[in-house]
Amino acid sequence: MSQSFSNLREVRERLLGYRLDFVSRATGLSEDRLHQLEQDQELLTAWEAEVLGRVYGLDPDSLSEFPIRTSGDAVTVLQQADEFRQVSDATRLAIVAVGNAARTLHRLRRLLGPEVAVQLPELRRRSEGAPHRQGSHKAALLRRLLNVRGSGPIPSMRDFVKNNLPSIVVLYAQLGPHGPAGVTFGDPRRAPTIVLNAQGKNQNPLVRRFSLAHELCHVLLDWNQAEPLALLSGYLTESGLEIERRANAFAVRLLCPEQMLNSVRDMSPHDAAKRLLEFGLPYAAVRLYLRNETGLQLPRSPDALGLTGTSADWIDSERPDGLDGFPLSSVPLERRTAVAEAGALAYSTGRISRDAFAEALGISPIEDLETVLDYFAIDPPVELSDAA
Incomplete structure (x- = not known):
């Protein structure tokens, strides 16, 4: 169920149904800059591809291709459903x-x-x-x-x-x-x-x-x-x-x-x-x-x-596991439970870097990520333990 789109405007309008001003607020890109990108007047930077990929639910690399192809995964299948268009832009972004x-x-x-x-x-x-x-x-x-x-x-x-x-x-x-x-x-x-x-x-x-x-x-x-x-x-x-x-x-x-x-x-x-x-x-x-x-x-x-x-x-x-007392309020709800725990384990065992752990949590690496390790009672990486 893969789809093809000629440009970013088609992705925004046909696949997501987002308004331009909403995408501007969600990504931090100005409407003028988005208009230039949608009209292929400017090349997409790597950072812009990342932020748009998150908002559109697509791989960043695919946004620089022609035509832009969706993967046909569950999210893009849902984006084609009538019920997806019946909710607000904010709810679509949350999904x-x-x-x-x-x-x-x-x-x-x-x-x-x-x-x-x-x-x-x-x-x-x-x-x-x-x-x-x-x-x-x-x-x-x-x-x-x-x-x-x-x-x-x-x-x-x-x-x-x-x-x-x-x-x-x-x-x-x-x-x-x-x-x-x-x-x-x-x-x-x-x-x-x-x-x-x-x-x-x-x-x-x-x-x-x-x-x-x-x-x-x-x-x-x-x-x-x-x-x-x-x-x-x-x-x-x-x-x-x-x-x-x-x-x-x-x-x-x-x-x-x-x-x-x-x-x-x-x-x-x-x-x-x-x-x-x-x-x-x-x-x-x-x-x-x-x-x-x-x-x-x-x-x-x-x-x-x-x-x-x-x-x-x-x-x-029936209290949701992992939400009460989570130490970093900046972490989105959907990343506080299983995602945070798996990320903490991967960081603790040296499988991902600290920056990658922050990315998995959806926050900046300048935040106190180690409090998440404490929350799940997971040991810090060896180098941090040695430094302590």
């Missing part, structure tokens, strides 16, 4: 930034050791029936494959993915208070990556937990590992609605055992909602499930049923 971070993480992990093949449970065999039936069936199958036993809730979706599906990377990003709940990437340049919006509705730990289960469905059911996976949840076209219904049903059924879902059919609205909320489902998902499966009509707000607040246990168990 590109997360794609860049996932690519950085993949490179760092390859430096740290032999590349490990992606291993995911096989759930893609076709199922019959309506999308929500397919989603429920596949979630039940995943629970069996991963030996999820007992009638209680999954204590933490964060830990469930980390411990049972280590091939999948979970990152957090600021995609805007009105941005998508999640983005999913997968291609040879990135591990299968779930990105959760740390703003907006995902600030609620139950919504964030549900979003993670929802995006997990996309990785396991919608990616064939031969072609790039790129999905933006919440802004899908009409043709994508079936995928979203399936993912929602998958999330409900994964988080709550079938016997429990069946047991609430004859309960009062209050008791049914209260029981399902105990499994860490957000109220909106409970309301939709009960309406579709049992005909129970719940009020729009849980307050009307006297069901308010979120348990402190869920707040703790």
Whole structure:
């Protein structure tokens, strides 16, 4: 799905849909300079190629070629989707930034050791029936494959993915208070990556937990590992609605055992909602499930049923790993967790330089990078230890 463009203006307008003034603010290049580059009146410098490559999600070297060709990876596939154009310039830039971070993480992990093949449970065999039936069936199958036993809730979706599906990377990003709940990437340049919006509705730990289960469905059911996976949840076209219904049903059924879902059919609205909320489902998902499966009509707000607040246990168990207490506020959210830890390990073991570590973090090398080593309890490089 590679594309070709005659000049930088076509890349900006046709691929990204960015305004010229937005690119100017994002890169620090003046609008006059950008106009000259887009009209091929001036040659692109190496620094300009770097900053534009970051904003456009393209390899810097490709921007100096004619024609300019995209790689056809997950990010450029997403850039061609209608839902990508339905979000703001700032959200599009944030999505590109997360794609860049996932690519950085993949490179760092390859430096740290032999590349490990992606291993995911096989759930893609076709199922019959309506999308929500397919989603429920596949979630039940995943629970069996991963030996999820007992009638209680999954204590933490964060830990469930980390411990049972280590091939999948979970990152957090600021995609805007009105941005998508999640983005999913997968291609040879990135591990299968779930990105959760740390703003907006995902600030609620139950919504964030549900979003993670929802995006997990996309990785396991919608990616064939031969072609790039790129999905933006919440802004899908009409043709994508079936995928979203399936993912929602998958999330409900994964988080709550079938016997429990069946047991609430004859309960009062209050008791049914209260029981399902105990499994860490957000109220909106409970309301939709009960309406579709049992005909129970719940009020729009849980307050009307006297069901308010979120348990402190869920707040703790679904707290994003690696965000609280991170020592450098200048590091973008998407680079504070797995990227920062992999970069710290690579720097500690001499596989990358200090400047390269700073680049992986997305900040200047003049900052106190060693505090990141301390944060992850990773030893400094040998030369720094000797100097101390």
